[in-house]
Amino acid sequence: MNSEIKIGFLGGGNMSSAIIGGLVGETSLGATQFSKKSGVFSPNQIFVHDRNAAKNEALCAAFGITAFASAEQLIEAVDVLIIAVKPQGFKTAVIANLDTISLKKPLIISLAAGVRTKSIQAWVDAPLAIVRAMPNTPALIGEGATGLFATSNTSSVHKELADSIMSTVGLSIWVDSESDIDTVTALSGSGPAYFMLLLESMIAAAIKAGLDEDSAKILAVQTARGSALLVAASDKPLTRLRSDITSPKGTTEQAVNSFASSNLDGIVEQAFEAARLRAIEIADELE
Ligand SMILES: NC(=O)c1ccc[n+]([C@@H]2O[C@H](COP(=O)([O-])OP(=O)(O)OC[C@H]3O[C@@H](n4cnc5c(N)ncnc54)[C@H](OP(=O)(O)O)[C@@H]3O)[C@@H](O)[C@H]2O)c1
Incomplete structure (x- = not known):
C-alpha cells in the first residue's frame, strides 16, 4: 500500500531534508559515517514545495524527488502533507492554502513545535486527519526520537503511515494526550x-x-x-x-x-x- 502513497513536504529546510533522506534510505549528514538504511519509499512518491527555488532544486538533485512551483500544486498531488515550516509561518502557510487543503483533505503531519492540532483544525473548516510530530536533531543522521500525537479523526491506517514515515529517521513513540507533546518537547526535543x-x-x-x-x-x-x-x-x-x-x-x-x-x-x-x-x-x- 505504501508504494502508492504520495508524500508532500511544504517547506524544504533541514528537517524536511532529513526525513526525505530517511524515506529514500539516505542520511542527509555523514552518510559515510552512519549505516545506510534501505529506503521505505521511492523518490517518485516524494514531492516538495519550498518558497525558495534553490532549496527545491537542491532537494531534487540530492534525492531524485520532484518539486512543485506552488503549494497548491503540491497539495493537489499528495495523500500526505508534511508541514515543515517554522511555527511562526505555519498559520500563514495553512491559511494561504485553505481551499486546496479542505478539498483534498490530505493526512496532515505537522512538524512545527508549538502548533496545536486544535488550532489547525480551527483554521481549516473541514474534518482532517492530523498527526503532530515532535522530532529532534539526531533525525539528521537517522537517529532521531519523535513523539507523535493523532487527533480523533485520524484512522489507524493513517497513524501507521505517519509512524512509518517518522520511523525512517529514528524511533517514534505515540502519546495519548496532546499536552504530553509539551513533555516530549522538554525531554527529547530539547x-x-x-x-x-x-x-x-x-x-x-x-x-x-x-x-x-x-x-x-x-x-x-x-x-x-x-x-x-x-x-x-x-x-x-x-x-x-x-x-x-x-x-x-x-x-x-x-x-x-x-x-x-x-x-x-x-x-x-x-x-x-x-x-x-x-x-x-x-x-x-x-x-
Ligand atoms: N530542526 C529541528 O531539530 C526540529 C525539531 C523539531 C521540530 N522541528 C520543526 O520542523 C519545522 C521545520 O524546521 P526546519 O529546521 O527544517 O526549518 P527551516 O530550515 O527554516 O525550513 C523551513 C523552510 O520552509 C520554507 N517556508 C516557510 N514558509 C513557507 C511557505 N509558506 N511555503 C513554502 N515554503 C515555506 C522556509 O523558507 P524561508 O527560509 O524563506 O523562511 C524554509 O526554507 C519547524 O516547524 C520546526 O519547529 C524542527
Missing part, C-alpha cells in the same frame, strides 16, 4: 542540547586538568555514545548499570556524590520544567 551541554562541561574540565582539546572531545563523545548504546542494549535497569561502575570509595562514587550534593536531580527537574512551560507558552502564543 534533550540533545542537554547532553551537548554536559559534554561541553566535561571537555572543559578535562582541558583544565591538562588534556589537549582533541583528546578530551574524542574521549567524551565516545563515552556519551558508548553509554547510550550500552543502556539501550542492556536488560539491566539504569541504576544497576550505574552502580556497576560506582565501586565504594572509588573515583566514580566521588563524582556521583558531588553531583548529588549539588542537587543534580533538582537542577535537571528545574531545567526540564522551564522547557516544558515555555513549550506551553509558545503554543498559547501561536493559537
Whole structure:
C-alpha cells in the first residue's frame, strides 16, 4: 500500500531534508559515517514545495524527488502533507492554502513545535486527519526520537503511515494526550542540547586538568555514545548499570556524590520544567 502513497513536504529546510533522506534510505549528514538504511519509499512518491527555488532544486538533485512551483500544486498531488515550516509561518502557510487543503483533505503531519492540532483544525473548516510530530536533531543522521500525537479523526491506517514515515529517521513513540507533546518537547526535543551541554562541561574540565582539546572531545563523545548504546542494549535497569561502575570509595562514587550534593536531580527537574512551560507558552502564543 505504501508504494502508492504520495508524500508532500511544504517547506524544504533541514528537517524536511532529513526525513526525505530517511524515506529514500539516505542520511542527509555523514552518510559515510552512519549505516545506510534501505529506503521505505521511492523518490517518485516524494514531492516538495519550498518558497525558495534553490532549496527545491537542491532537494531534487540530492534525492531524485520532484518539486512543485506552488503549494497548491503540491497539495493537489499528495495523500500526505508534511508541514515543515517554522511555527511562526505555519498559520500563514495553512491559511494561504485553505481551499486546496479542505478539498483534498490530505493526512496532515505537522512538524512545527508549538502548533496545536486544535488550532489547525480551527483554521481549516473541514474534518482532517492530523498527526503532530515532535522530532529532534539526531533525525539528521537517522537517529532521531519523535513523539507523535493523532487527533480523533485520524484512522489507524493513517497513524501507521505517519509512524512509518517518522520511523525512517529514528524511533517514534505515540502519546495519548496532546499536552504530553509539551513533555516530549522538554525531554527529547530539547534533550540533545542537554547532553551537548554536559559534554561541553566535561571537555572543559578535562582541558583544565591538562588534556589537549582533541583528546578530551574524542574521549567524551565516545563515552556519551558508548553509554547510550550500552543502556539501550542492556536488560539491566539504569541504576544497576550505574552502580556497576560506582565501586565504594572509588573515583566514580566521588563524582556521583558531588553531583548529588549539588542537587543534580533538582537542577535537571528545574531545567526540564522551564522547557516544558515555555513549550506551553509558545503554543498559547501561536493559537
Ligand atoms: N530542526 C529541528 O531539530 C526540529 C525539531 C523539531 C521540530 N522541528 C520543526 O520542523 C519545522 C521545520 O524546521 P526546519 O529546521 O527544517 O526549518 P527551516 O530550515 O527554516 O525550513 C523551513 C523552510 O520552509 C520554507 N517556508 C516557510 N514558509 C513557507 C511557505 N509558506 N511555503 C513554502 N515554503 C515555506 C522556509 O523558507 P524561508 O527560509 O524563506 O523562511 C524554509 O526554507 C519547524 O516547524 C520546526 O519547529 C524542527
